[in-house]
Amino acid sequence: MTTLSDVARRAGVSTMTVSRVINESGYTSRETRARVNDAIAATGYMPNGLARQLRSRRTKTIALVVTDIRNPFFTTIASGVEDTARARGYAVMLCNTYESEVEEAEYVRVLIERRVDGVLLVPACGASKSVRLLQEHGMPTIVLDRHLRGVEADEVRADSQAGAYSAVHHLTDLGHRRIAVLTGPEGVSTSTDRVAGYREALREACPNGECEQILSGEFNEASGYSMTREVLGSERRPTAIFAANNFIAFGATRALREAGLRIPEDMSMVVFDDLPPGWVMDPFLTVVSQPAYEIGTQAAELLLKRLAGEAPEGPRSIVLPSELVIRRSTAPPRPGLAPASQTNRATLSDQMETRS
Amino acid sequence: MTTLSDVARRAGVSTMTVSRVINESGYTSRETRARVNDAIAATGYMPNGLARQLRSRRTKTIALVVTDIRNPFFTTIASGVEDTARARGYAVMLCNTYESEVEEAEYVRVLIERRVDGVLLVPACGASKSVRLLQEHGMPTIVLDRHLRGVEADEVRADSQAGAYSAVHHLTDLGHRRIAVLTGPEGVSTSTDRVAGYREALREACPNGECEQILSGEFNEASGYSMTREVLGSERRPTAIFAANNFIAFGATRALREAGLRIPEDMSMVVFDDLPPGWVMDPFLTVVSQPAYEIGTQAAELLLKRLAGEAPEGPRSIVLPSELVIRRSTAPPRPGLAPASQTNRATLSDQMETRS
DNA sequence: CTGTTAGCGCTTTCAT
DNA sequence: ATGAAAGCGCTAACAG
Numbered sequence: 001m002t003t004l005s006d007v008a009r010r011a012g013v014s015t016m017t018v019s020r021v022i023n024e025s026g027y028t029s030r031e032t033r034a035r036v037n038d039a040i041a042a043t044g045y046m047p048n049g050l051a052r053q054l055r056s057r058r059t060k061t062i063a064l065v066v067t068d069i070r071n072p073f074f075t076t077i078a079s080g081v082e083d084t085a086r087a088r089g090y091a092v093m094l095c096n097t098y099e100s101e102v103e104e105a106e107y108v109r110v111l112i113e114r115r116v117d118g119v120l121l122v123p124a125c126g127a128s129k130s131v132r133l134l135q136e137h138g139m140p141t142i143v144l145d146r147h148l149r150g151v152e153a154d155e156v157r158a159d160s161q162a163g164a165y166s167a168v169h170h171l172t173d174l175g176h177r178r179i180a181v182l183t184g185p186e187g188v189s190t191s192t193d194r195v196a197g198y199r200e201a202l203r204e205a206c207p208n209g210e211c212e213q214i215l216s217g218e219f220n221e222a223s224g225y226s227m228t229r230e231v232l233g234s235e236r237r238p239t240a241i242f243a244a245n246n247f248i249a250f251g252a253t254r255a256l257r258e259a260g261l262r263i264p265e266d267m268s269m270v271v272f273d274d275l276p277p278g279w280v281m282d283p284f285l286t287v288v289s290q291p292a293y294e295i296g297t298q299a300a301e302l303l304l305k306r307l308a309g310e311a312p313e314g315p316r317s318i319v320l321p322s323e324l325v326i327r328r329s330t331a332p333p334r335p336g337l338a339p340a341s342q343t344n345r346a347t348l349s350d351q352m353e354t355r356s
Numbered sequence: 357m358t359t360l361s362d363v364a365r366r367a368g369v370s371t372m373t374v375s376r377v378i379n380e381s382g383y384t385s386r387e388t389r390a391r392v393n394d395a396i397a398a399t400g401y402m403p404n405g406l407a408r409q410l411r412s413r414r415t416k417t418i419a420l421v422v423t424d425i426r427n428p429f430f431t432t433i434a435s436g437v438e439d440t441a442r443a444r445g446y447a448v449m450l451c452n453t454y455e456s457e458v459e460e461a462e463y464v465r466v467l468i469e470r471r472v473d474g475v476l477l478v479p480a481c482g483a484s485k486s487v488r489l490l491q492e493h494g495m496p497t498i499v500l501d502r503h504l505r506g507v508e509a510d511e512v513r514a515d516s517q518a519g520a521y522s523a524v525h526h527l528t529d530l531g532h533r534r535i536a537v538l539t540g541p542e543g544v545s546t547s548t549d550r551v552a553g554y555r556e557a558l559r560e561a562c563p564n565g566e567c568e569q570i571l572s573g574e575f576n577e578a579s580g581y582s583m584t585r586e587v588l589g590s591e592r593r594p595t596a597i598f599a600a601n602n603f604i605a606f607g608a609t610r611a612l613r614e615a616g617l618r619i620p621e622d623m624s625m626v627v628f629d630d631l632p633p634g635w636v637m638d639p640f641l642t643v644v645s646q647p648a649y650e651i652g653t654q655a656a657e658l659l660l661k662r663l664a665g666e667a668p669e670g671p672r673s674i675v676l677p678s679e680l681v682i683r684r685s686t687a688p689p690r691p692g693l694a695p696a697s698q699t700n701r702a703t704l705s706d707q708m709e710t711r712s
Numbered sequence: 713c714t715g716t717t718a719g720c721g722c723t724t725t726c727a728t
Numbered sequence: 729a730t731g732a733a734a735g736c737g738c739t740a741a742c743a744g
Contacts, residue, residue: 048410049471050410069434110447
């Protein structure tokens with residue numbers, strides 16, 4: 001492996017001069033630069049980033065820690081982060097915790113040891129230990145997607161409560177009263193905020209709260225399935241379901257299909273989270289759409305500003321609006337009032353595909 | 357930031373002893389170990405990985421470079437890689453090139469500079485430059501998913517040609533003769549191998565090759581859409597489509613829907629690539645399923661063996677079998693022979709959802 | 713404009 | 729079982 005001094009010797013200059021040429025810092029004469037560049041080209045020299053980072057105390061790397069890399073919501077965030085970071089010369093280390101605090105702790109340890117310049121973190125299970133550890137080690141950290149109570153940290157996320165409110169308000173507007181919400185883990189803000197928005201909207205239509213039907217589980221298909229089974233078996237079956245994320249909706253749809261219930265004739269459905277455009281043909285589900293890409297870009301920008309010392313002092317909290325997109329999975333509660341059903345199930349169709 | 361010597365001073369030992377305790381290498385007395393561990397706990401010391409790696413010349417990190425992180429096929433590979441690597445104490449750096457050679461080259465540069473221990477690479481556009489560069493720099497590299505002609509390197513992938521053969525054979529078996537294949541970029545082996553399998557199967561039913569209809573594009577939805585439009589507008593419209601990956605199939609489905617054509621009554625469809633279980637309710641598409649997770653685990657295992665010097669000498673080529681999964685998007689070519697259509701479009705439905 | 717010196721934080725090597 | 733010396737490859741700081 002060729003090193004700086006190999007190049008320096010070959011170019012007949014000091015290592016410092018080579019360093020300056022490589023980093024385009026300080027003054028170097030045209031001619032020297034040319035000689036150095038020739039030597040670099042001739043040897044195929046590539047700087048040792050480890051040495052460089054150790055010395056300069058900057059890794060030019062940020063980390064993005066997400067809870068589920070299989071989720072388009074997070075991969076979309078990731079592309080926002082990446083586009084922003086790379087444009088400014090930063091590499092992104094993508095870490096995946098599968099919503100496990102253990103994995104998260106392990107990754108955080110690795111990130112601290114590697115001395116990444118900063119971290120964007122979606123806290124697994126809404127736990128705050130990792131954020132505290134990062135902060136103790138002086139690592140600029142931004143919390144993504146979720147809010148952590150009792151933690152002073154920058155955060156960037158979408159407005160779950162307002163989004164949920166608009167979703168459920170849409171249902172009550174259509175005449176629904178008996179609406180079940182299927183949500184995620186109890187400690188996670190995206191889960192509880194969506195329930196809060198649900199209650200807020202439902203209380204307006206149903207002041208004494210007797211309409212509420214709240215089920216907590218996990219943000220995955222299996223949980224959506226079992227919560228829906230439970231709801232369908234309950235005494236007063238709801239006329240509409242609000243699924244707090246897409247995987248839950250997915251399980252719910254399966255359970256409904258198995259029960260022979262049609263959407264929206266027999267059951268309306270609103271979902272938190274849309275799919276990226278292009279993954280969906282003729283979208284069918286009425287959804288609350290989060291600006292995932294912008295969450296990524298804004299978070300990365302804020303972090304890079306912090307690293308450059310350009311950010312305002314106290315912790316910033318950026319809450320982006322979510323948007324209700326009304327499509328065809330919602331209808332008034334009475335079967336008689338439902339629109340023609342022909343195409344509805346067909347269009348539920350409109351889901352995703354992959355490539356190799 | 358506390359360092360080794362801070363800990364050493366505090367424990368009243370030399371830095372070397374602390375190093376031994378941390379790495380559990382060499383001999384240390386019980387008592388010393390206890391004192392050192394106390395000092396570590398008291399200071400919250402975390403080793404500087406950069407210094408460590410610089411000195412020891414091992415980063416305990418491997419990189420996985422994929423062409424599309426949004427694709428479940430690749431995220432599944434990624435989880436196989438991660439599970440294997442982490443079990444052996446390696447971190448995985450996940451890099452995404454979006455099928456761009458420029459991005460790939462940039463990442464490869466970063467990886468070499470960071471001195472990662474090894475690289476698993478899905479070569480963008482089937483280009484071999486990056487692999488060569490990595491090899492020149494002595495970096496153990498394994499090519500994933502695709503075969504590179506003229507490159508001596510370990511490779512792990514699924515059998516595209518045999519998979520495509522079985523898919524198209526299934527169509528000819530059903531009586532189809534006029535079958536169009538919609539494939540990806542011409543330089544990519546997964547693309548060309550699937551066409552080769554297509555031809556192989558089609559020639560058996562249609563020896564003089566007049567049935568062939570081959571379209572090349574990209575592995576994405578937009579390309580699948582436009583290729584399908586082209587096919588539908590052609591003189592002899594096919595009775596079946598073989599989509600060389602899922603995104604292509606997705607675009608194809610949209611084009612068919614817009615044209616008012618039903619699957620499989622008006623057009624049969626076979627697709628290369630399945631979706632991960634749980635993302636699909638009541639799966640509808642007949643697919644060739646690749647063992648994505650195993651590609652990941654086997655590749656990671658092979659790489660780790662190379663790093664440990666345990667692997668056999670020459671380049672290894674691991675080709676895993678693909679499996680035809682017959683579902684309901686294929687039927688005999690005549691409309692009259694098609695099965696009841698009621699549920700078919702509904703079940704195309706069964707696609708994916710996301711979570712936040 | 714270029715070079716010298718020192719040292720980032722750790723581990724390898726050798727000594728005791 | 730522990731320590732001292734050296735140096736991984738680079739750049740900050742200063743000198744000239």
